[in-house]
Amino acid sequence: MIARFDYHVPASLDEACALKKEYGNTGIVVAGGSDVYAKMHLGDHLYDHVIDIKKIEDMQGIRWSETEGLSLGAAVTHHEIERHPVIKERYDVLVQGVRTIGSLQVRNRGTIGGNICTAAPSADGIGPLLVLDASCVIHGLGGERTVPLKDFFTGPKQTVLADDEVLVRVTVPTPAPSYGGAYFKYGRRNAMEIALLGISVYLEVADDGKTCSAMRIALGTSAPIPIRAQKTEAYYIGKDLSDRQVVEAASSIILEDASPRNSWRADGEFRRSLLKLLVPRTVRTAYGALTRE
Numbered sequence: 001m002i003a004r005f006d007y008h009v010p011a012s013l014d015e016a017c018a019l020k021k022e023y024g025n026t027g028i029v030v031a032g033g034s035d036v037y038a039k040m041h042l043g044d045h046l047y048d049h050v051i052d053i054k055k056i057e058d059m060q061g062i063r064w065s066e067t068e069g070l071s072l073g074a075a076v077t078h079h080e081i082e083r084h085p086v087i088k089e090r091y092d093v094l095v096q097g098v099r100t101i102g103s104l105q106v107r108n109r110g111t112i113g114g115n116i117c118t119a120a121p122s123a124d125g126i127g128p129l130l131v132l133d134a135s136c137v138i139h140g141l142g143g144e145r146t147v148p149l150k151d152f153f154t155g156p157k158q159t160v161l162a163d164d165e166v167l168v169r170v171t172v173p174t175p176a177p178s179y180g181g182a183y184f185k186y187g188r189r190n191a192m193e194i195a196l197l198g199i200s201v202y203l204e205v206a207d208d209g210k211t212c213s214a215m216r217i218a219l220g221t222s223a224p225i226p227i228r229a230q231k232t233e234a235y236y237i238g239k240d241l242s243d244r245q246v247v248e249a250a251s252s253i254i255l256e257d258a259s260p261r262n263s264w265r266a267d268g269e270f271r272r273s274l275l276k277l278l279v280p281r282t283v284r285t286a287y288g289a290l291t292r293e
Contacts (some may be wrong), residue, residue: 002040008051013139013168016053021141021164023049029166031059031075031111035118058139058168059113060146062087070172074113078125079104081112091172092289093181093202097128100185103280113167116149119157119225126226127200130218134172140165153225176204176214176268179251180290184282186274197221197260201286203241208293210242222258222275229257232279241287251276 002207007029010016013113027049030036039045053059057074064086078098101107101115101124116136122230123193126149136150149170152159161167166207175181179202186197198220206213215236217229232254239246255261260271 003046003210005040005047005214006049008049008158009055010053011056011198012160013056013058013166014141016051016056016166017139017141018165019049019051020166023051024163029053029117030107031114032077032109033114035110036115039155044275053166054111058202064090066174069174072170072172074116074167074169075111076113076116078107078110078112082107090175091128091132092171093200093286094125094128094132096181097124097198097200097239100124100183102118106152112170115159116152116170117159119153119158119159121224121226122196122198122221123226124183124185124198124220127198127218127220128181129170130226130228131171131181131200131202132172132175133216134170136167137169137171138165139168144168146171150228156224158208175202178290179204179214180286180288182282182286182289184285186278190264197271197278197281199275201282203236203283203286205241205290210240212236212239212241215283219258219275219279222260222271224259224261227257229279231256236283239282242291244284247283247287248280254279282292 005176008019010019025033028036028047028049031054059185060073062084078101081098082095112125115123125245129149136147136152138145183200200218202216204214215233217233218225219229232250235250236254254275255272258275260268
């Protein structure tokens, strides 16, 4: 049973921001609430006030244009993302990630904004958005600002959001007409699992079809926050991705980017072994997706 709380449904962004500031640590902002309500039911998190922002129009809807790219309202559900025709065609790596989140029931309720703002290193939607170079549109009582997603996280389950700010939309530029993308989630089982490791890859190749011209790699559960593996990315630029030995050689670099910790779910050394094995494998998968087009 969930303890009693006051339920607020603000009609505007400014009202939501004012409520968030007023109630501080005694309140929580929710959109889908798939994570928050479950924890409240277990008694892990107790709040006197729940601020439900799902019905605010600014936080809804999926928009796309070739020039402006993709815009996702923070209250857009994972299932809306995975079934959207443009996202499936142009942002497939994001679809790969969100499809691994919970069950269909969870994806029908949970939102992309909630997945981001929970700021869990294991969040399956964050890695694909990092490699797609996404940004966060934030609204506060002082106005609006945009923050690159790679700068949004300040610590485990901590973000740049001030006490009067909420995430409104996520914007993603239009990717190259031809790119390779892949998301790999490692867990103990295939469904309803929190990632022990999450790897996202976005790559482009030159006109010869094999020389890497762009590479972005994001790692989940490999550091206190979701991260980009910048040294490993730099290694791949200019390399022949059709050469398996060249791709595999990144295993000696990836641990310069990552610092997985020990936890009750997995030993840090085990995660480091997985990174060395699975990052090159995910790069090969992304390259394979590109060359099969």
